[in-house]
Amino acid sequence: MKVRSIDPTPRRQFLAAAAALGVAPWLLSACARTVSNPSAVQDKVVSAERRSLGPFKVFPVGLGVQWHAGDRASAVVDLYSSSTDRQRGIILIRRAADAGVSLFDTAEAYGPFMSEELLGQALQGSARDRVVMCTKFGFDIDPATGQRRGGLNSRPAHIRQVVEAQLRRLRTDRIDPLYQHRVDPKVPIEDVAGTIKDLVKQGKVLHYGLSEPGLQTVRRAHRERPVAVIQNEYSMLYRGPETQVLPLCEELGIGFVPWSPLGMGFLAGNINATASFEKRDFRATVPRFEPDALRTNMALVDLVRTWAARKKRYAGAAFPGLAVSAEALDRSHSRHHEHLAHGGKRRCSQDFLHCCGTQGPERKRGGDSHPRGPSVARHFVCDRR
Numbered sequence: 001m002k003v004r005s006i007d008p009t010p011r012r013q014f015l016a017a018a019a020a021l022g023v024a025p026w027l028l029s030a031c032a033r034t035v036s037n038p039s040a041v042q043d044k045v046v047s048a049e050r051r052s053l054g055p056f057k058v059f060p061v062g063l064g065v066q067w068h069a070g071d072r073a074s075a076v077v078d079l080y081s082s083s084t085d086r087q088r089g090i091i092l093i094r095r096a097a098d099a100g101v102s103l104f105d106t107a108e109a110y111g112p113f114m115s116e117e118l119l120g121q122a123l124q125g126s127a128r129d130r131v132v133m134c135t136k137f138g139f140d141i142d143p144a145t146g147q148r149r150g151g152l153n154s155r156p157a158h159i160r161q162v163v164e165a166q167l168r169r170l171r172t173d174r175i176d177p178l179y180q181h182r183v184d185p186k187v188p189i190e191d192v193a194g195t196i197k198d199l200v201k202q203g204k205v206l207h208y209g210l211s212e213p214g215l216q217t218v219r220r221a222h223r224e225r226p227v228a229v230i231q232n233e234y235s236m237l238y239r240g241p242e243t244q245v246l247p248l249c250e251e252l253g254i255g256f257v258p259w260s261p262l263g264m265g266f267l268a269g270n271i272n273a274t275a276s277f278e279k280r281d282f283r284a285t286v287p288r289f290e291p292d293a294l295r296t297n298m299a300l301v302d303l304v305r306t307w308a309a310r311k312k313r314y315a316g317a318a319f320p321g322l323a324v325s326a327e328a329l330d331r332s333h334s335r336h337h338e339h340l341a342h343g344g345k346r347r348c349s350q351d352f353l354h355c356c357g358t359q360g361p362e363r364k365r366g367g368d369s370h371p372r373g374p375s376v377a378r379h380f381v382c383d384r385r
Contacts, residue, residue, distance in 0.1 A: 053103065054228035054255035055207060056132050056176070062103030062257065063096045065119045066110040076114065079282040080265060086118060093122035097131055105231075105257070107136035107181055108162055112146045113169060120171035128172055134229075135170065136211060137162045138181035154184035156195040163204055177229050179209035189217050193224035200225070211259075215244055218252070227254050234258035237266055237300055264288065266301050273298040286368070293366030 050057040067076035067089060074085045084092070093104070104123065106115045116135060123131060140153035143165045166175060178199070180192055199205040207228035210218060221227055230249060234241050235258060249256045262268045264283060273295050277284040287293060 050102075052255065053132070053257065054177070054253075056103075056255070058103040058132055059100055061101065062105055063093070063101050064259070065093065065104060065106040065115045067115050067118065068111050069114060076118070077280065081278055081281040089118050090122040093119060094127070097123060097127050102130065103132050103134070103257075105134045107179075108141060108166060109136070109139045109181060112141050112148065113165075116166060116169040120169050124171040132176045133170060133172060134177045134179060134209065135166055135175055136179040136181035136209075137166070138179075138184060138211075152182055152184040152186070154180060154187045154192050156187075156191055159192070159195045160199070163199055167204060174203060175205050177207045177209040178205045179211045179229075179231060180213075181211050183210070183213050183217055189221045190224045193221040197225040215248055218248060218254070222252055222254075227252070229255040229257060231257040231259055233260050235261050235263040235267065236304060237263040237297060263297075263301075266297055267304065271298070271301075288366065288368060296366030 049060065051060050067078055069075070070077040070083050072085075074087070075083050076086055076089055077083045097104075104119055106119050108116065110116070119133070123133065137159055138152055138154055140149040140151045140158075141147065141162075142149060143158075143161045163175065163178065167173065178196060183189065184192070193208065196205060196208045200208070208221070208225050209229040209231060210221065210227055211231045212233075213221070213230065218227060218230065230245065232241050232245055234256075238260075241256070241258075246256060248254070264286070265271050271289075271294075275289070275294065277289065283289045288297060
């Protein structure tokens, strides 16, 4: 079915009202910072605007929890090779929740299992009822051992096994939205949605989400079990969802969560045109960060830097809920906690929309966002219809 075109003005209103939240791993470091008046900052965040995410009301910036084991027994490392220890990670998650962050996103594949375990430990007890806890299934990982068997697995029996293990790791009795991490072309989406429907009836899952699905897959799944939320890559540097995915979300009443809202670090101020990445950094394998693509993308970042410096304030990014400031782009992180406090209030101006291409030709972006290699890439692009 052809998706009808939608005038850009109501689409922006849709984003402002319902759709644009960011899953932002940078909040881990932000929440660790000392600020001059932390209680005042916390009051601002707690009282900040909430947005509708499908059936939920949440703070506009979410926290992505994505760690794997480090070199030491107590160490954990994220995709960008930043490391900390397990206990400090737990403290950071709790600090984010105390500051008013209410959307926490993780997955079985992150670790595997480790990120779910840390999130569950951090938010067990009274904190659990104050937050929306999201996780994902879909890769072929042994639920008992964590062994990665390669490929995808969304067979109904496997989904049920995975969910039981996730509930134990997350120390909870329900998963708020449960995402299918990637669509499994070997399993009809109706079978997946039907399995989620059964889990909802049992009270183990509250809502159904999809990550990087094809348009027709969304429609087919939605007919079997309403899809509450879609999570795709979306940032000022990658605006692909605007053409078809966001209109579909608007049409069907589905919430939308961007992953990598800061462009894998491009919009966080810690990358330049000659950057290189150590082997354990995810970006070392991503075409977007190869030399030619890197130079192209840094030219886009310079547009944002120029705009932010001229305005001397937050570049209230090209969609609500994302905030990139001149200070952040200049590598100063001491005010990230204050930036969080403003996350629910920013709106984009007309000249910034023009700068980002929303009201003019979209600028060319360099490179794909997924690692090279057919066995990996296939899991990110299947069923783009």
